[in-house]
Amino acid sequence: MSQLSFKPTPFLLFFLGFYVALSTPEDPINCTSHKTNCTITNFCGTFPDRSICKAQKVFYPTQEEDILRVVASATRKGKKMKVATSSSNSIPKWVCPEGHNGWLISTKYLNRVMEIDAEKRTARVQSGVTLKQLMEEAAKAGLALPYTPYWWGLTMGGILGTGAHGSSLWGKGGAVHEQVVEIRIVTPAPSEHGYAKLHILTEEDQHLNAAKVSLGLLGVISQITFKLEPLFKRSITYVTENDSNLENKVITFGQKHEFADIIWYPNQHKAVYRVDDRVPIHTSGNAVYDFIPFRPTPAIQLLLRRTTEEAEEFYGDSEGKCLVAKTETNSLIASAYGLTNNGLVFSGFPAVGFHNHIQASGSCLGSDRNTKIATFCPWDPRIKGDFNHKTTFSIGLSMVKNFIEDLKKLVELEPKAFCSIEMHNGILMRYVKGSSAYLGKQEDGVDFDITYYRSRDPMAPRLYEDIFEEIEQIGIFKYGGLPHWGKNRNVAFEGVMNKYINADKFLKVKDEYDPERLFSSEWSDQVLGLKEGLMKVSAYAPITTIVHQPKATFAGQAKSTRKQGERCRSGSLPPTIKWRFPIIELNWSTENEQRKAEKTEDGVEDLELKERVCVSDRIRRQRLSNRKMMRYWEKNRNQDGWSGWNSKPN
Numbered sequence: 001m002s003q004l005s006f007k008p009t010p011f012l013l014f015f016l017g018f019y020v021a022l023s024t025p026e027d028p029i030n031c032t033s034h035k036t037n038c039t040i041t042n043f044c045g046t047f048p049d050r051s052i053c054k055a056q057k058v059f060y061p062t063q064e065e066d067i068l069r070v071v072a073s074a075t076r077k078g079k080k081m082k083v084a085t086s087s088s089n090s091i092p093k094w095v096c097p098e099g100h101n102g103w104l105i106s107t108k109y110l111n112r113v114m115e116i117d118a119e120k121r122t123a124r125v126q127s128g129v130t131l132k133q134l135m136e137e138a139a140k141a142g143l144a145l146p147y148t149p150y151w152w153g154l155t156m157g158g159i160l161g162t163g164a165h166g167s168s169l170w171g172k173g174g175a176v177h178e179q180v181v182e183i184r185i186v187t188p189a190p191s192e193h194g195y196a197k198l199h200i201l202t203e204e205d206q207h208l209n210a211a212k213v214s215l216g217l218l219g220v221i222s223q224i225t226f227k228l229e230p231l232f233k234r235s236i237t238y239v240t241e242n243d244s245n246l247e248n249k250v251i252t253f254g255q256k257h258e259f260a261d262i263i264w265y266p267n268q269h270k271a272v273y274r275v276d277d278r279v280p281i282h283t284s285g286n287a288v289y290d291f292i293p294f295r296p297t298p299a300i301q302l303l304l305r306r307t308t309e310e311a312e313e314f315y316g317d318s319e320g321k322c323l324v325a326k327t328e329t330n331s332l333i334a335s336a337y338g339l340t341n342n343g344l345v346f347s348g349f350p351a352v353g354f355h356n357h358i359q360a361s362g363s364c365l366g367s368d369r370n371t372k373i374a375t376f377c378p379w380d381p382r383i384k385g386d387f388n389h390k391t392t393f394s395i396g397l398s399m400v401k402n403f404i405e406d407l408k409k410l411v412e413l414e415p416k417a418f419c420s421i422e423m424h425n426g427i428l429m430r431y432v433k434g435s436s437a438y439l440g441k442q443e444d445g446v447d448f449d450i451t452y453y454r455s456r457d458p459m460a461p462r463l464y465e466d467i468f469e470e471i472e473q474i475g476i477f478k479y480g481g482l483p484h485w486g487k488n489r490n491v492a493f494e495g496v497m498n499k500y501i502n503a504d505k506f507l508k509v510k511d512e513y514d515p516e517r518l519f520s521s522e523w524s525d526q527v528l529g530l531k532e533g534l535m536k537v538s539a540y541a542p543i544t545t546i547v548h549q550p551k552a553t554f555a556g557q558a559k560s561t562r563k564q565g566e567r568c569r570s571g572s573l574p575p576t577i578k579w580r581f582p583i584i585e586l587n588w589s590t591e592n593e594q595r596k597a598e599k600t601e602d603g604v605e606d607l608e609l610k611e612r613v614c615v616s617d618r619i620r621r622q623r624l625s626n627r628k629m630m631r632y633w634e635k636n637r638n639q640d641g642w643s644g645w646n647s648k649p650n
């Protein structure tokens, strides 16, 4: 499949032709017959390995008793289960049951705010309630959930599932799970207890630390109670500066402002500081934040944008990307990213408004049906729009300066590579705090959120993928970054449990709540380090030729030392070469085998790996020149003792 393919599906033509507005995303679960024979995917329609996950049945409980019934029935039958949401906003495949015969328990209709207690300042909600719903209902009672993600389409159960967060170093920090006071969770149970058990976990209960970030592996969260605060106002000012002092400023800036974050545009040498603090409630202002990339966008605009990006990728047109990036950045900054002083226009800083109007947004969800133009969220899989990788990890505050300095070395080496990131609004830096959740953040740090182009064609190389993978490896392996559980490619989860001091405690609770592993899958076991093979070459992958040298052998060089015809067995790659992208080169042995791989996509377990190992002439053109990369490695890997993906920093 060509990267340049224009994809005006009949569906899209229908929309373009008849001007019907529709942007509410589809349910990620699709069944061929009534709630049976189902598939599940994520919000962008594609998991990292591009597989479509299957399930025998889906259940839509509306109350706790229904959940108890379904879990009991599945446990009695020994069925695999997964909790799915209406949004499925996580990139990795946490929601996939193992095999084809598992059950899905959707929280789509667990969507009631049960109680807002104004006196105790708490809200008890069913787990499928969205962030938007909770914030709106709390505000009606004069209350606020102070720290949340920026996208309001997530469900509260899903947010706890992956430890999702906003940005703050103040108090207990920006993670939603730090504001939880009670969780009601249904787990499997032995027959004498009716095969299902409801656990009510309060702050006194150690198990709450496991359930607060559970990855959906412990059972079904039925209800959650959050601690709220009186509704307050905030004042936001964006300050754009040269990035020369970013590494020295990053910590003090986060300590100084309660809702601070930074957007970094490395090629443009710009850092945009969000100066964001509480102000007295009587401060005048009615600001509204409607983040531009989360607004309803005409399908045609998304189509043109994606087609242009594909063309730039295909022709290696990094100049073109830089031009687009610069134009878009300037426009976002000029329009304050979608912040308005009164819900209509932006007339200048500071913009003051109620917390519930500026903390999160997502107007592309169910946008105005009166509009005459078909609009969508930019990543909606029904149209040709955004399709990206998201590499997101947090680095401890003590290491953040060094990490930024390392990134700056890469910027110096190949500034244009960063235009791909800037086209997707740069590197978002948010503050996170150490958590009591067993799988929460281990220390105070900065979360780096990096979005970049992903090809629809799993065999196509990406422009500057070596640079992006270098960033990924520096963050995850050199600085021991903690990956966001709801984002990232598989490689970010390699050895991840070794980074959590309470990993054993989490696994103990998991064994106690779900001894038969009914809520686990082979993939989740691999992430938790309970099974080998997270990064293996699939048994279905085509035979490849592999060329490797112990050190500093790059694409072009490797070619000259290739033992023609050498075959790589399927299975794990030797650790010495695994994931040192520049020193491995794998080629599909024939074009036919390449096609075969595409056809057997269902069986190929890790196409992410295929993307990485596919080396064509084009990728050689698109990669850095060998000499440049050699120099970089000599200077930055060999000299500081960090020579590979699994080494520790000095």
Ligand SMILES: Cc1cc2nc3c(=O)[nH]c(=O)nc-3n(C[C@H](O)[C@H](O)[C@H](O)COP(=O)(O)OP(=O)(O)OC[C@H]3O[C@@H](n4cnc5c(N)ncnc54)[C@H](O)[C@@H]3O)c2cc1C
Binding pocket: 043, 082, 083, 084, 085, 086, 087, 088, 089, 090, 091, 094, 095, 107, 127, 128, 148, 149, 150, 151, 153, 154, 155, 156, 157, 158, 159, 160, 161, 162, 163, 164, 165, 166, 214, 215, 216, 217, 219, 220, 221, 222, 484, 485, 486, 487
């Ligand atoms: C546009 C966009 C913006 C985002 N912005 C942010 C952000 O600002 N900050 C941030 O940290 N993240 C952000 N994310 C990532 C997102 O927060 C997480 O991936 C989140 O977990 C997804 O929530 P969901 O409701 O879609 O859950 P899903 O992705 O469907 O599920 C996540 C996990 O939770 C489990 N789960 C869900 N409900 C329950 C339940 N009731 N009981 C037990 N387990 C359950 C699932 O089984 C799964 O393991 C964003 C994602 C998108 C697409």
